């Protein structure tokens with residue numbers, strides 16, 4: 001399978017500038033500086049690259065939305081990686097920090113940005129130190145700072161650590177956090193491309209997204225567009241976790257069947273149990289049943305079966321699990337991470353948790369499932385930010401697809417009380 | 420009274436350079452993080468000191484500080500164990516291992532040993548899902564845990 005991010009990921013000392021350069025690193029800069037910034041944006045558009053952080057928005061298009069002639073502009077790399085199931089950015093940051101820097105430099109040149117921040121979740125303290133080491137090396141070599149490689153282009157890149165809040169991965173909450181505030185989402189519009197960090201035009205991209213940019217600049221957009229499917233170009237890092245024999249991050253060409261990811265790359269289901277369900281794109285997307293295992297892993301095919309590619313976290317669940325427990329665990333997460341700004345999310349996640357907890361511990365009443373559906377209905381599209389919809393996804397999908405698991409626990413209660 | 424250590428002061432100087440002068444409020448989280456790492460908690464004295472340096476009211480510092488889970492109001496132990504209980508780790512049996520750890524340390528989940536050596540917290544996903552069950556002790560990630568491995572790790576810390 002063609003790999004553009006992971007082909008050399010386990011090369012010894014790849015995190016050092018020396019090895020990264022030996023592997024062909026930073027070659028993209030000279031190529032880019034020979035072109036006009038706008039041409040780089042067009043290349044990224046033509047490559048078909050879509051954001052890898054969760055929403056899948058076309059990257060080149062996002063860059064072209066920056067408010068015209070307003071400066072300074074900022075780049076924020078989203079390294080908050082906190083979507084349950086997702087652990088791919090961590091591997092990139094740890095093993096290949098210069099790839100991210102090269103991607104950020106290219107993006108900044110294309111978008112006429114002179115300051116970039118890498119917002120890392122607070123728990124990535126060790127990765128922040130790796131990143132700072134790489135930044136220092138890049139300054140020393142003249143890849144960052146003033147007049148980079150004699151191009152006249154200036155760029156500073158800084159790290160910034162968060163302090164433990166899932167919602168800070170949401171781009172507008174990230175900006176508030178970076179400005180020294182509570183990590184609560186902002187009203188949109190204005191979108192960050194118009195008014196982002198310090199009210200200035202801002203590009204926000206995921207780590208993986210930015211890491212793909214050097215490949216596009218080096219090899220041309222056609223090479224990237226030749227990979228994947230009609231609407232999903234390129235490759236994707238998939239974090240496979242849960243009940244598989246070989247969990248890990250795998251780089252796949254978009255369109256690879258889920259079956260191949262689970263059974264070939266990840267070695268199949270542990271203890272040779274049966275697959276019961278999978279969650280294809282992190283905890284915020286609907287789960288699906290085992291019979292849909294032949295679905296191609298790409299944006300449009302996963303959407304066609306009622307779920308999403310999300311952050312690329314494939315969570316695999318075998319037939320030993322009662323799905324109510326899965327829904328309960330994820331709801332507990334969303335309850336904990338709700339920022340509290342809006343009522344449907346703040347209260348809804350708590351009510352759902354209470355009901356699920358009771359069903360799970362054998363105290364559920366038959367009407368609880370209907371109540372859960374009702375709460376989901378009252379939250380869907382009514383919350384201030386997408387976290388509210390994310391919280392609904394595991395609950396409503398588990399009810400729709402695994403109703404028997406709920407009924408089993410509730411029937412048990414009836415049987416017990418009858419005795 | 421609270422005072423930043425000499426190393427912290429050096430770091431503060433670098434931190435303040437990252438942001439535009441008129442936007443120094445951006446240094447709030449980094450400064451709170453320095454306090455948390457130095458004192459293993461953030462107390463009102465430290466918040467006042469940060470407010471003084473960044474021209475922010477103590478109430479503002481407090482309201483931001485309380486939003487983030489990595490700042491604690493009471494001191495945590497020398498080794499802060501964050502045990503992931505989210506989905507991927509749960510599917511791979513973290514609950515049993517968390518209970519094992521609490522029993523071994525003889526504390527409640529969320530508590531701290533009397534000698535202030537260990538604190539044990541339940542944590543949400545830490546982005547090491549394919550290595551679950553996992554925990555983070557201070558800045559180090561430990562993955563693919565078993566009861567034996569946990570015993571060995573905890574026994575090796577002094």
Ligand SMILES: Cc1cc2nc3c(=O)[nH]c(=O)nc-3n(C[C@H](O)[C@H](O)[C@H](O)COP(=O)(O)O)c2cc1C
Nearest residue numbers: 051052053078080081082169170171205206209386
């Ligand atoms: C609740 C929530 C959490 C998010 N967490 C992350 C995250 O941890 N990392 C990330 O890159 N994007 C995350 N996103 C998506 C960002 O808002 C944003 O779309 C993304 O960083 C844009 O980058 P991309 O276009 O390169 O994907 C999150 C979104 C929401 C609503």
Ligand code: SF4
Nearest residue numbers: 339340341342345385
């Ligand atoms: S939906 Fe939840 S996380 Fe988003 S603003 Fe409302 S309370 Fe906060």
Ligand code: FES
Nearest residue numbers: 503508544545548
């Ligand atoms: S679920 Fe435990 S680290 Fe992600």
